[in-house]
Amino acid sequence: MTTASQTTTWDERATIAQNSLDHFFGAAHPQMLHNSYPAGDDSTFNYWWLAHLLDARIDAFERTGDAVWLEKAETVYRNVLERNGGSLFNDYFDDMLWYGLAILRLYGASGDRSHLAAAESIWTHVVDHGWNDTMGPSVAWRKQQPYYKNTPANGPFVILSARLFRRGQDSRHLDYALTAYRWLGTTVVRPDGFVEDGINREENGELDRHWRFTYNQGLFVGAGVALFEATGERRYLDDAEKTALAALRELAEEGIFRQEGAGGDEGLFKGVYYRYVGTLLEHLDPAGEAARTLEGFLRSSTDALWRNAQVDSWLLPGDDWSASASGRVDFSTHLSAIMALELRARRQARMLN
DSSP, rough: OOOOOOOOOOOHHHHHHHHHHHHBBBBBBTBBSSSSSOOOOOOOOHHHHHHHHHHHHHHHHHHOOOOOHHHHHHHHHHHHHTTTTTTTTOBBBHHHHHHHHHHHHHHHHHHHHHHHHHHHHHHHHHHHHHHEOSSSSSEEEEEEEEEEEEEHHHHHHHHHHHHHHHHOOOOHHHHHHHHHHHHHHHHHOOTSSBBBEETTSSSSSBBOOTOOHHHHHHHHHHHHHHHHHHOOOHHHHHHHHHHHHHHHHEEETTTOOOOOOSSSGGGGHHHHHHHHHHHHHSSSOTTTEEEEEEEEHHHHHHHHHHHHHETTEEOOOOOOSSOOOOOOOHHHHHHHHHHHHHHHHHHHHHHHH
């Protein structure tokens, strides 16, 4: 294996990671990206992976100001619609909420009000079809299981609701955000801040305590930050800080999050943590202990990622950033690396300015 230059900046490394996604996974229209490298079974339409790809392309646009990345984001938006039969919706409320969050950011980047309308449509659809009082007022995971409530659905619902409130000051958005946040806090969040996955999956009223995933922690962090930004109430930021640090105590080993599954959906989980811890760091005192701990983890984990994932002038990360990728790599896994490197680049730029 040869490696890319060790003298590159983190800004350049984030761009290498973005371009490497196309290099290793690029496919002809309408597939756009193969599900894995080497290319294999592309029969699954990974709607929610593509929602995160839309988010990642907007990251690159915001970092660089280069309109090429905004057009790539628009292409992803159109691709999801085309492959989904022209519809914004599917059976999974968490999937739709990920897409809605990315579309709302696309509106912020482009100013195209049709994107704002699309994000609002997703929010309304989720409320109309996914909100119920089973196990407490909250959003179900999917249409076929209205009794099953979890963090993956309610976390992004809080974030999207709070962000829509900030856009339009519609009290309905904030009311739903606060109700779902209370449900999370009283149902799946432990006193130490660690977040469980869900409840009542088997209609027995029990928590799924064995699913200990980084993205659940990231989602509650993001929910707390979004409500702090919407209300100005510091307690939400304190909640986010507690969960961000609990995730490191419970799930990090030797400065990284190790493999959480066998690729697939799990490959995207830690990327969610990085995205929303990034929003938390925007509000923390950089000299404070929490910020220094989180920044230290960001540095150690992305250092390991960069060191172990280089292939010639490209980047190909596996699920475990402490080692080089081996075997099949899913593009979900690559997205997590992009989100982490985009955050590292943004934090470096902030510290230099």
